[in-house]
Amino acid sequence: MKQRVWIYCRVLSHSHSYLLNYQEDKLFSFAKQKNMEIIGVTKETNSGNSFQRYPIIQLLPYIKTNRIDIILVDNLKRLFSNEDHLYEFSLLCEYYHVSIIETQSS
Incomplete structure (x- = not known):
């Protein structure tokens, strides 16, 4: 059975939005x-400081109902960007039982 993966891309500002496509291509x-089944993709332009962001809220049901096995990111x-929020997430x-895999070391 293929692992079900959610691709998550984020940049800080619109001036870096070209990097969203780079991240997405790399993660795809x-x-x-790895023969993973891609369930969804998030492309976000935000500081990443808050837990209450629409892309995170959108992802939560997939995590809580076992619809994905992995969240795939270029970098944690x-x-x-807030370490406490990252730890909580x-x-x-x-x-x-959802793994977070980063394709690049911090």
């Missing part, structure tokens, strides 16, 4: 190479 290639900082994912 990684997922295809793409999910949250990681615990939530762990509780629901």
Whole structure:
């Protein structure tokens, strides 16, 4: 059975929006190479400081109802720039048996 993956891309500002496509292409290639099933993609332009962001809220039902196995990111900082929020989100994912895989080291 293929692993179900959600691709998550984020940049800080619109001036960096060209990097969203770069992240998406890189993560798509990684997922295809690993024979993963891509369930969804998030492309966000935001500081990543808050847990109450629409893209995160949109992702939560997929995590909580076991519709994905993996969240795929270029770098963990793409999910949250705030380490406390990243830790809290990681615990939530762990509780629901969803892995977070980064394709580049921090």
